[in-house]
Amino acid sequence: MRYVSYKTTSGHVTWGVEEGGTLFDLGPSGRQVADTLRDAIVGDLLSATPDYADAPSQAEEGTEFVPVVGGSPKVICIGVNYRSHKEETGRADVEFPTVFSRFSDTLWPHGADVTIPAESEKYDYEGEVALVIGKPAFKVSREDAFDHVAGYAVFNDFSARDWQRHTGQWIPGKNFPESGTFGPYYVPASDIGDIEALEITTRVNGEVRQQATLADLIFDIPAQIEYVTTFTKLEPGDIIVTGTPGGVGLFMDPPTFLQDGDLVEVEVTGLGTLKNRMVKG
Known part of the structure; x- marks a missing residue:
């Protein structure tokens, strides 16, 4: 469904x-x-x-969408969490997930134009799978983690790379308005088979830039839930955005960032295709 x-x-x-x-x-x-x-x-x-x-x-054709699950108090994102992405960044192995927060008012819908901030010259895409928490979760073991997942949706974690790298923490680069597109569909977890078999494909103007399955995650979904719920309580409706594969524009040769008019599509097996057109700020 x-x-x-x-x-x-x-x-x-x-x-x-x-x-x-x-x-x-x-x-x-x-x-x-x-x-x-x-x-x-x-x-x-x-x-x-x-x-x-x-x-x-x-x-559905011609309908104006809104963020598929809006009003979430907590949007937690996991960074550098695919092996292919870690390899392209040149980062060393880490013992714990890289975690940052996204503000809920940055969520934006499928089909809507996304404004490239005038303040950024290095605006990038990150196709991801987001999970939605279904029941209160605090100090959840990895064995029980999936019991707390209500469902999944496609996410694009648009990133102002120049602002992301101003300091060691990433919040400014991840929270410009309209930068977290989310949708078009929400699919209950019970309708998903093998979560690791889901494939993410990100295209820019039809060109495939990212492609991987969730089997490439460094910290899988149970590990993410176990870690995050150790330091914060999650409530139903909260969101974890699980990471992006290799192939982001920052690490292309040469680096290639989003431009006015670009169409960005993120497709995930069974979850649909999230589409957004870029417009110059």
């Missing part, structure tokens, strides 16, 4: 089910299962598929 967050033809923000190119409204303007998809996740209302057959519907 694929869930979406979007605007109705009358302009109301809602959420629902995508099936065969049609969106069925389960939000306040439809079946009223919950006000938002995040509320449905927090309330564990998706463990059984809501009845949507007679819900108000509209065509």
Whole structure:
């Protein structure tokens, strides 16, 4: 099952089910299962598929999306977490995950233009898989980690590399407005088979730049959850963005950064394709 967050033809923000190119409204303007998809996740209302057959519907084509799971108090990102990416950076092996925070107001939807900040000359893409926490998680063992995952979605962690490298910490380079695109679909974990078999492919203007499966993760999803929940409590609706493969623009020869008009697509097996057009700030 694929869930979406979007605007109705009358302009109301809602959420629902995508099936065969049609969106069925389960939000306040439809079946009223919950006000938002995040509320449905927090309330564990998706463990059984809501009845949507007679819900108000509209065509997916031409619909304006919103971030698929919005309003999350915590967005935790894992850096340099694919072997292929570590190799291209030249970084040494590390004992613990590299963790940084992203502000929830930077989340941006599928299909929307992304503004390249006027302050950055080195704006880059990072195709990723994001997971959404489904129940309170604190000091979770890796053996129990997947019990706390509600579902998954595609993420693009756009990065201002010049600002990222101002100091040793990355927060400025990772939190410009519109820099965390998220969607188009949310897929419950129960609908995903072997998570490590999922393949990420990032394309810029149709050219494949990144391609890897989650088997290439250095710190797998259980290790990420175990580590993060040791130092902070996660609640339903919180997000962990799990890392990006090798092939980012910073490490191309020569370095190649995003330009006005570029179309960036991140496709993940079973999760759909996240598309955004770049516009000059």
